[in-house]
Amino acid sequence: MAYSVKIEGLTNLKQKIEEKRKEIGAVFEKDLNEGADRVVASAKSKTPVLSGNLRNAIGKNEVRERGGKYSVYVGIQINEIFTKADGWYARMQEYGTSKMKAQPYLRPAFNEQKAQINNEIVSDLKEVIKESK
Secondary structure (H helix, E strand, C coil): CCCCCCCCCHHHHHHHHHHHHHHHHHHHHHHHHHHHHHHHHHHHHHCCCCCCHHHHHEEECCCEEECCEEECCEEECCCCCCCHHHHHHHHHHHHCCCCCCCCCCHHHHHHHHHHHHHHHHHHHHHHHHHHCC
16 A cells, blocks of 8 residues: 655745754854853953963954854964964963973863853753744
């Protein structure tokens, strides 16, 4: 026995799914960008300050989407004062050495913000989903 099913409105459904995909992407971009700003501010407040160069080198890149995955880099940004050659200093402060105790600033900043970032993403995604009902 053969069955035949006719589904109408698939073009409209595909269009609505694509619109939601764009809205979901906007949620990720906004929430990750705002979360990264908070991680940067927190890391700067935790950074050990001798000259201020390390603190001033903490920054973030723009949110990137690649293959449906969103990411943002928060960390040391090479600039005219804090060069690539100074990267060892940032690592020594974060992880310590055999002769110096670690003074972590990036990991604690991320760890204190990640739950809030996650909650904001979930909350905003729920709003996008509710709007589609």
